[in-house]
Amino acid sequence: MVSLKELSKKEEKLASGHRLCAGCAEPIIVRQILSATDEPVIASNATGCLEVATTIYPYTSWKIPWIHSAFENAASTIAGVEACYQVLKRKGKINREIKFVAFAGDGGTYDIGIQALSGAAERGHDFLYVCFNNEAYMNTGIQRSSATPMGASTTTSPAGSVIPGKKExxxxxxxxxxxxxxxxxxxxxxxxxxxxxxxxxKAFSIKGPKFMNVIAPCPRGWRHPTDKTIEISKKAVETCFWPLYEVENNEYRLTGISKLIAEGKKEKLPIVEYLKMQGRFKHLFTEKYKHIIPEIQSRIDSDWGILKKKCGY
Amino acid sequence: MKGWKEIPDGGLILEPGNSVEYKTGSWRAKRPVWDKEKCINCLICWIQCPDNAIIVENEKIRGINYDYCKGCGICASICPKEAISMEEEK
Structure with missing residues (x-):
């Protein structure tokens, strides 16, 4: 169990004054993740909201060494830094522990950065990759990505008379x-x-490549009030749209509320509870497109069944 | 603002966390108001604040930093004791 009182005594690694939108989930996730280690951390950041809004020249919100190179290569950038560190360590020029983190959005991970990520993971670099999954290209104006859920309206999958939002x-x-x-x-x-x-x-304590995929509600892109960010991020889990689990040395394990749902100790909410809070799904509640909701529900149920099996339920 | 001859090469920013010089509090349309009496110092608002705008000292909440609070209202919506309310900014 994490003690917030203990965490509150640590120095923040992300400063105030960044220009992410009011109610953005990304700085919350950065603060939570970086609070989990006391070792020095070096971060790379793919192009995206987090990168742009935390480093508007001549300002930076980062209190740790931080590097931005391009959209597709957060993973190879940090892999290079880590490789450099290993050499300096071998030569005796550095002798302290340093943690390496790559931050990227879903665009920079699912789509544009997947080759760099896959390569760095295969080469076995010692780094943690964190994907802020806000399920579209929010920084450039809410274009669909391969992380965008089916039925979500984005500017490149607009819900209207022809399509019900994203079709895939x-x-x-x-x-x-x-x-x-x-x-x-x-x-x-x-x-x-x-x-x-x-x-x-746990990820920081393990050697080798680590990957965390974190859901990051976006008030602008998901069309929800700024104060609902946290509530929606919980609903995503409670409906099994975004189950909490981990795979440690190829062993699957459900965690938190998802574990309780699998064990029947907590109710699995219908997906409507998640969809109805967000404007990007509002067309699914019209006569024309209401048939999409059962399709989404049945996909979630089937994915959840598969995941539960992997976790031994 | 420094001229191009004085700034570091390569777009480097050499002052960590200097964004604190930029006050985002002016974005706010609604202001969170903290009620010390109702607060149980669970610190959930602190860990869920996107802008580090909940001031915590010695494990206790001391107030809200209006220099940076953008008024998103997350703190008010998740407080288990309803110790934070949102008021129109005048």
Whole structure:
């Protein structure tokens, strides 16, 4: 169990004054994840909201060494830094522990950065990769990505008389990373901060490539009030749209509320509870497109069944 | 603002966390008001604040930093004791 009182005594690694939107989930996730280690941390950041809004020249919100190179290569950038560190360590020029983190959005991870991520994972670099999954290209104006859920309206999958929002289901990147057989892969939500910080702590303590996929509600892109960010990030878990689980040395384990749902100790909410809070799904509640909701529900039920089986339920 | 001859090469920013010089509090349309009497210092608002705007000292909440609070209202919506309320900014 994480003690917030203990955490509150540590120095913040992300300063105030960044220009992420009011109610953005990303700085919450950064603060929670970076609070999980006391070692020095070096971060790379793919192009995206987090990168742009935390480093508007001549300002930076980062109190740790931080590097931005391009959209597609957060993973190879941090891999290079880590390789450099290993050489300096071997030569005796550095003798302290340093942790390496790559931050990227879903665009920079699911789509544009997947080759760099896959390569760095395969080469076995010692780094933690965190994907802030806000399920579209929010920084450039809410274009659909391969993480955008089916039925979500974006500016490149606009719901209207022709299509019901995005027509395809998102790809399951957490599973793709688990298939790399790296030491640690996890899915988290900032609403369940205990779970997320514990997972980050575990990830920081393990050598080798680690991957965390974190759902990051976006008030602008998901069309919800700014104060609902945390509530929605919880609903995503409670409906099994975004189950909390980890894969440690190829062993699957459900965590937190998801574990309780699998064990029948907590109710699995219908997906409507999640969809109805967000404007990007509002067309699904009209006569024309109401048939989409059962399709989404049945996909979630089937994915949840598969995941439960992997976790031994 | 420094001229191009004085700034570091390569777009480097050499002052960590200097964004604190930029006050985002002016974005706020609604202001969170903290009720010390109702607060149980669970610190959930602190861990869920996107802007580090909940001031915590010695494990206790001391107030809200209006220099940076953007008024998103997350703190008010998740407080288990309803110790934070949102009021229109005048």
């Amino acid at each position: 289901f998102p790809k399951d990147l957490t599973e793709i990373m688990a298939a790399h057989k790296i030491p640690y892969v996890a899915q988290g939500s900032p609403g369940f901060y205990n779970d997320l910080i514990a997972k980050a702590g």
